[in-house]
Amino acid sequence: DAKTTQPNSMESNEEEPVHLPCNHSTISGTDYIHWYRQLPSQGPEYVIHGLTSNVNNRMASLAIAEDRKSSTLILHRATLRDAAVYYCILRPRFIDNYGQNFVFGPGTRLSVLP
Amino acid sequence: GAGVSQSPSNKVTEKGKDVELRCDPISGHTALYWYRQSLGQGLEFLIYFQGNSAPDKSGLPSDRFSAERTGGSVSTLTIQRTQQEDSAVYLCASSYRQYGETQYFGPGTRLLVL
Numbered sequence: 102d103a104k105t106t107q108p109n110s111m112e113s114n115e116e117e118p119v120h121l122p123c124n125h126s127t128i129s130g131t132d133y134i135h136w137y138r139q140l141p142s143q144g145p146e147y148v149i150h151g152l153t154s155n156v157n158n159r160m161a162s163l164a165i166a167e168d169r170k171s172s173t174l175i176l177h178r179a180t181l182r183d184a185a186v187y188y189c190i191l192r193p194r195f196i197d198n199y200g201q202n203f204v205f206g207p208g209t210r211l212s213v214l215p
Numbered sequence: 216g217a218g219v220s221q222s223p224s225n226k227v228t229e230k231g232k233d234v235e236l237r238c239d240p241i242s243g244h245t246a247l248y249w250y251r252q253s254l255g256q257g258l259e260f261l262i263y264f265q266g267n268s269a270p271d272k273s274g275l276p277s278d279r280f281s282a283e284r285t286g287g288s289v290s291t292l293t294i295q296r297t298q299q300e301d302s303a304v305y306l307c308a309s310s311y312r313q314y315g316e317t318q319y320f321g322p323g324t325r326l327l328v329l
Contacts, residue, residue: 144320205258
């Protein structure tokens with residue numbers, strides 16, 4: 102099964118950009134890359150997703166490597182409210198085993214310093 | 216509009232007792248998911264519903280765990296004869312049509328088994 106690896110933790114200063122990396126070297130051609138984040142004491146919330154091309158929305162940008170073996174979530178200007186655990190997840194277009202196909206790993210804990 | 220709601224928000228029970236956890240998905244969402252999150256850990260997939268049927272129950276940890284969904288809406292996760300290792304946050308999510316689409320999470324139920 103395709104899996105992702107992320108750093109356990111990262112720090113950023115407030116109002117500076119943050120680049121959160123994710124490696125997914127075994128990604129298949131039909132896997133989507135999803136990012137969620139989990140604020141303290143809350144359920145996860147959707148951030149962004151993509152397939153091949155870079156994506157932008159009001160929350161963040163997603164930069165996908167040309168070989169798709171890695172991606173980077175970009176927060177353009179971190180705020181204190183962005184302190185959360187960020188999860189990078191692969192979602193296959195064709196479902197084989199549901200439980201194994203949408204796995205939230207430990208994620209990256211982002212701390213934002215004032 | 217209303218998001219995913221879960222009740223109770225907190226539950227303290229004694230070892231050996233049964234508990235029921237409730238999830239109200241976003242209206243019109245046909246896919247519903249249950250996850251479990253132990254302290255400081257990632258999310259563990261439990262079960263997925265499409266409508267009232269559960270194509271995948273593979274994540275349920277033991278036969279003490281069961282879930283049902285009625286009317287394509289509300290879902291109940293039941294844990295029988297609770298054990299201390301069942302203590303965790305139980306998260307419910309829903310998505311519009313099918314597995315793997317953007318999931319909207321509830322705030323979770325924090326279960327403590329004494």
